[in-house]
Amino acid sequence: MITEPQTNYQADDRGYYGDFGGAFIPEMLYPNVEELRSQYVQIMQEPSFQKEFNQLLKDYVGRPTPLYYAERFSKKYNTKIYLKREDLCHTGAHKVNNTIGQILMAKRLGKNRIIAETGAGQHGVATATVCALMGLECIVYMGAIDIERQAPNVARMKMLGATVRPAMSGSRTLKDATNEAIRDWINNPVDTHYIIGSVVGPHPYPDMVARFQSVISEETKKQLQEVEGRENPDYVVACVGGGSNAAGLFYHYLDQPEVGIIAVEAAGKGIDTGESAATSALGREGIIHGSKTLLMQTPDGQITEPYSISAGLDYPGVGPMHANLFRTGRGEFISITDDDAMQAGLELSKLEGIIPAIETSHALAIFEERKFKPDDVIVINLSGRGDKDLNTYIEYFKL
Amino acid sequence: MNRIQQKLQENKKLLSLYFTAGYPAINDTMSILQQLQDSGVDMVEIGLPFSDPLADGPTIQESSTAALKNGMTTQLLFDQLKDVRKTIDIPLIVMGYFNPMLQYGVEKFCATCAAIGIDGIIMPDLPLAEYEAEYKTIFEKHGLINVFLITPQTSDERIRQIDAASNGFIYMVSSASTTGAQSGFGNTQSDYFKRIDAMNLTNPQIVGFGISNSDTFQAATAFAKGAIIGSAFIKHISAHGANSVADFVKTIR
Ligand SMILES: Cc1ncc(COP(=O)(O)O)c(C=O)c1O
Numbered sequence: 001m002i003t004e005p006q007t008n009y010q011a012d013d014r015g016y017y018g019d020f021g022g023a024f025i026p027e028m029l030y031p032n033v034e035e036l037r038s039q040y041v042q043i044m045q046e047p048s049f050q051k052e053f054n055q056l057l058k059d060y061v062g063r064p065t066p067l068y069y070a071e072r073f074s075k076k077y078n079t080k081i082y083l084k085r086e087d088l089c090h091t092g093a094h095k096v097n098n099t100i101g102q103i104l105m106a107k108r109l110g111k112n113r114i115i116a117e118t119g120a121g122q123h124g125v126a127t128a129t130v131c132a133l134m135g136l137e138c139i140v141y142m143g144a145i146d147i148e149r150q151a152p153n154v155a156r157m158k159m160l161g162a163t164v165r166p167a168m169s170g171s172r173t174l175k176d177a178t179n180e181a182i183r184d185w186i187n188n189p190v191d192t193h194y195i196i197g198s199v200v201g202p203h204p205y206p207d208m209v210a211r212f213q214s215v216i217s218e219e220t221k222k223q224l225q226e227v228e229g230r231e232n233p234d235y236v237v238a239c240v241g242g243g244s245n246a247a248g249l250f251y252h253y254l255d256q257p258e259v260g261i262i263a264v265e266a267a268g269k270g271i272d273t274g275e276s277a278a279t280s281a282l283g284r285e286g287i288i289h290g291s292k293t294l295l296m297q298t299p300d301g302q303i304t305e306p307y308s309i310s311a312g313l314d315y316p317g318v319g320p321m322h323a324n325l326f327r328t329g330r331g332e333f334i335s336i337t338d339d340d341a342m343q344a345g346l347e348l349s350k351l352e353g354i355i356p357a358i359e360t361s362h363a364l365a366i367f368e369e370r371k372f373k374p375d376d377v378i379v380i381n382l383s384g385r386g387d388k389d390l391n392t393y394i395e396y397f398k399l
Numbered sequence: 400m401n402r403i404q405q406k407l408q409e410n411k412k413l414l415s416l417y418f419t420a421g422y423p424a425i426n427d428t429m430s431i432l433q434q435l436q437d438s439g440v441d442m443v444e445i446g447l448p449f450s451d452p453l454a455d456g457p458t459i460q461e462s463s464t465a466a467l468k469n470g471m472t473t474q475l476l477f478d479q480l481k482d483v484r485k486t487i488d489i490p491l492i493v494m495g496y497f498n499p500m501l502q503y504g505v506e507k508f509c510a511t512c513a514a515i516g517i518d519g520i521i522m523p524d525l526p527l528a529e530y531e532a533e534y535k536t537i538f539e540k541h542g543l544i545n546v547f548l549i550t551p552q553t554s555d556e557r558i559r560q561i562d563a564a565s566n567g568f569i570y571m572v573s574s575a576s577t578t579g580a581q582s583g584f585g586n587t588q589s590d591y592f593k594r595i596d597a598m599n600l601t602n603p604q605i606v607g608f609g610i611s612n613s614d615t616f617q618a619a620t621a622f623a624k625g626a627i628i629g630s631a632f633i634k635h636i637s638a639h640g641a642n643s644v645a646d647f648v649k650t651i652r
Contacts, residue, residue, distance in 0.1 A: 014528075024497060026454040026523035027548040028572060030557070169460050170450065182453045189552050189575045287498040287524065288451070300472045301502030302450040 009254035009321070009330060011210075015203020018328060020320035023202035025290045028186040032194075033290075035109065037204045043108050044101075044211060056100050057215060060133070061090045063097075065216075067223035067379070072351040079372040082233070083354070083382040084220055084249060093357060093384030094213060094245045095126040099195055101212030103130040106193035113137045113192045117181040119146055119174035119241075120311030121153025122357075122384065123197030128162035138162040141180040143173035146311060153388060171305045174315055178289050198242025199319035202290030206247075206319050213248025220379055221252055228377055235260040235372070238381040239363040241277075241312045243319035245383035250325075260332065262370070263322055264363045266308035267335035277306035278335035279318040280326045288317040294326065309338035309392065310358035312384075340365040342396050345386065357384030358392060402490040402518045403544050403567045406441055407603050413625025414616070414651060415605060416632050417444040417494060419462035420479070421471025427641040428479045429486075434644035436489050444521065444627065447476055447495030454523045456579030458630035462637075473503045477511050484516035492546065494521040505534055509541040519544035519567055527564055546570050551591045555598065562600045571595060571604040571623060579630050581609035584618045596622040616651050 015021045015037075025033055043049055057063040065085045074081040086094035099116075106114060114131050116138070118124030124140040131138035140157055144166040147154055157164050170176040178201075185194045199206040199213075221231040236253055238246035240263045253259040268276035276282060283294035288303055295317035296304045308314040318326075325331030336344075345361035348354055356364060360383045372378060386393065393399060406413065416435055420428050428445070435443050448463035448471050455463070476493075483491065493512060500508045500522060512520065520543050525534070527547060538545050544567035549558050552575055561569060573588055574581070595604060606619035607627035619626040628651065635647040 022529060023526065024524045024529060025526060027526065027553065028454060028523075028550050028575065028577075030526065031550075031552040031554070169457070170464065175451065179451055179453045183456075183577045186454065187576050189550075284502075286501060287496075289453070290524070297498070297502065299502065300474075301499035302467060303498070304450075 009324065011203065011207040011321070015207060017320045017324035019285070020291070020293045020323040021203055021206060022292050023290055024287045024292060025202045026186070028189070029182070029202070032185060032189055033202055039109065040105065040204050040208050043105055049104060049108065052104055053101060057097065061096055061100060062088060063215065064219040064223070065089060067220055067227070069227065070352050073348060076351065077367040077372070078374050080375065080377045082224070082377070082379045084216060084379055086216065086245065086381060086383050087354070087356065087360070087385035091126050091129050092387060093122050093126070094216065094248060094381070095123045095197060096129065097215055097248065098197070098209050098212045098244060099123070099126040099130045102193070102195040103134050103136070106136070106195070107134065109193060111191055111193035113139070113188065114195055115139045115141070115181050115184050115192055116195045117141045117174065117177040117197060119143070119177065119314065120388065121146070121150040121157065122312060122388065124162070124164070125153055125156050125160070127195050128157040128160035131162060132160045139184065140164050141167050141177040141184070143167045143171070143177045145172045146174065146177070150311065173305065175288070175303065182289065198244040198315070199247045199321055200242040200289055200291060200315070200317060206291065206321060209244055210247040210251060210321060213244050214251035216245070216248035216381065217250065217252040220249065224377070224379070232256050232259050233377040233379045235262055235376065235378045237262040237264065237363050237366065237378060239264045239313060239359050239383060240318060240322055241315050241359060242317070243322040245381050247319060247321055249379065249381040254330070261325060261330060262332045262334060262366065263325065264366060265333060265335045266310060266313035266341070266362055267337045268307040268309070270337055271335060275307035277308040277314045279316065280333040281335060283317070291317070291320050293317050293320045294323040309341065310362065312357070312359040313362065334366050334370060336362040336365045340368065342393070345393065346397065354382070355386035356382060357386050358389045360384055401542060401544055401567070403442070403492070406490050407568060407624060412620040413441040413605065414648070415442040415444060415625055415627040416440050417446055417627055417629035418632060418636070419446040419448055419459060419466050420476045421448060421466030421469045422462040422633070423465070423636060423641050425469040425471060426479070428476065429483070431641060431644060432483065432487050434642070435648070436487050438645040438648035440489065440648055441625065442490045442492065444492045444494040444629070445476070447473060447493055447499060449496040449499060452496060454577055456577040456630060458633050459578050462633045473499050473508070477515060480515045490518045491516070492519040492521055493517050497522045497525045506537055509537050509543055512543055513541035517543070519546055521546045521570060523548060527561060531564065548572050549595070551575055551587065558595070558598065558600070562602055565602045567602065568624065569600065569602050569604045570627070571606045573606050573609045573619065576608060578608050581611065581615070584609070584615060589618070592619070592622040613651055
């Protein structure tokens with residue numbers, strides 16, 4: 001179900017979240033983006049769309065995902081911690097909620113060719129999956145360096161029938177893969193839909209992706225009502241790369257001031273080391289991939305390359321919704337180093353029998369520095385499972 | 400009247416060239432400009448390099464990356480151009496992406512351009528709506544002409560809006576593509592060129608993207624007022640050096 005709450009923290013009709021957002025796109029992209037912008041809300045609200053979307057989320061993705069009370073983990077930090085189990089989604093992360101929504105959108109727009117960007121490969125796999133499901137051509141752009149680092153996900157995409165094209169320009173990682181996908185869209189303006197992987201890019205993408213991911217907080221409300229007798233937790237916590245799993249968990253709580261919002265960024269080796277991805281701390285207002293938002297850049301406005309041990313968090317920008325949560329103070333932003341995240345990932349594995357994605361481990365690591373009351377109810381988005389990160393865990397812990 | 404507007408009134412087809420400032424070498428800017436003027440080029444787009452040029456093909460991506468590696472910045476380009484009007488009198492346009500302009504400060508960027516004697520600006524990722532809402536008054540205060548793009552996919556209605564918002568020329572992108580030299584134009588292009596010509600727009604059109612030689616220049620200017628060459632020129636100076644500008648221009652007309 002996609003519902004429509006009225007809040008101050010949502011996009012306005014020009015795609016602005018406060019000072020952030022908009023559509024800073026070259027004219028070559030205007031027809032594509034305008035076609036989407038003028039139709040996305042209406043298409044999403046069609047009963048036939050909702051029916052198909054909900055059916056696939058249930059039967060194919062495996063929703064609703066459990067809201068699990070992590071008893072031993074809670075005991076350790078003397079507070080009440082629930083985990084929203086997006087790691088149990090088909091393909092292993094929340095990313096598929098968005099790709100299911102966008103593939104249905106693409107079909108209704110009459111598109112038969114799908115392009116996507118990917119960093120670690122999670123969004124690429126989720127896109128290749130829905131393209132296989134719908135029988136559509138799929139081309140995934142991936143930085144040449146990431147292709148080397150993430151061989152298993154490259155193989156998965158190939159098994160699913162997708163073509164993986166290396167991005168050879170710039171720093172040859174996620175931002176360059178995104179540039180290549182945008183260039184592909186410029187060169188193929190009629191038959192192609194671009195499935196962006198997070199709440200980034202020009203309007204309407206941040207809002208559209210947030211709506212598709214909002215199923216996370218919609219379910220959380222109902223589930224929390226059943227176990228705690230109230231819909232609203234005291235805090236919602238999620239890691240932020242571009243910000244889609246966070247947008248999904250925050251969505252229905254944005255306008256509930258009693259719910260604290262905590263966004264967790266990757267500090268990498270430390271905020272001041274020059275090897276970090278903590279955009280809220282290190283970024284300034286600027287334009288990346290068609291959106292005005294906070295981004296890491298040189299004084300001259302050249303976009304810089306972030307660093308994190310987790311490939312899903314090393315995006316130099318952040319979605320405009322989150323830039324606005326940061327600027328207005330509605331969200332609390334915490335950054336977590338590689339080392340602290342890795343320890344938290346190991347800890348959850350040992351205490352709860354759940355091996356999280358390293359992205360997610362960042363959100364799990366806040367309890368060493370951020371203290372909560374014993375009766376606080378905290379929901380953490382367990383955005384993905386750790387299978388894809390096994391090599392990194394093995395190398396790091398010498399397993 | 401602005402130099403661009405004056406040039407557009409001349410009774411000839413205009414040849415405009417694009418190059419990336421800071422490429423091949425950091426200090427080539429003034430020498431390339433002088434050679435372009437001396438070889439009879441009508442107008443120049445000076446490219447301000449950007450780390451993520453998403454409307455550009457491989458040639459301009461690579462020249463931009465190299466220019467940034469060489470140390471080009473917005474301020475350095477303006478410093479290099481400080482005395483440009485002592486020797487160069489053809490119209491000059493700065494072409495780049497919006498983020499470096501935003502970081503420099505839109506007001507300061509425009510004021511500096513005006514002080515130097517820059518005549519116009521092309522920012523492909525500063526769209527019409529954002530320009531009109533936030534920045535138009537600043538550009539106009541400094542007498543800068545903002546140039547908008549149209550493509551074969553742009554609707555007639557939007558072309559009319561862009562025509563109304565323009566006060567120099569319309570940059571007519573030849574095909575649905577990023578920048579990059581093509582070997583020729585097909586029927587799609589000539590239909591598009593004819594369609595736009597038949598709209599009788601207020602602003603003349605200059606065709607860019609995919610113009611690489613005399614044939615494509617002739618085809619593009621059969622209807623339009625002029626044409627812009629970028630990638631093919633950059634390829635030429637990559638192969639033959641920054642002092643070979645005249646050799647390239649001679650092959651075009
Ligand atoms: C498991 C997981 N969590 C989080 C992210 C970060 O993306 P976002 O901030 O859009 O949720 C990724 C990205 O690949 C991911 O795979």
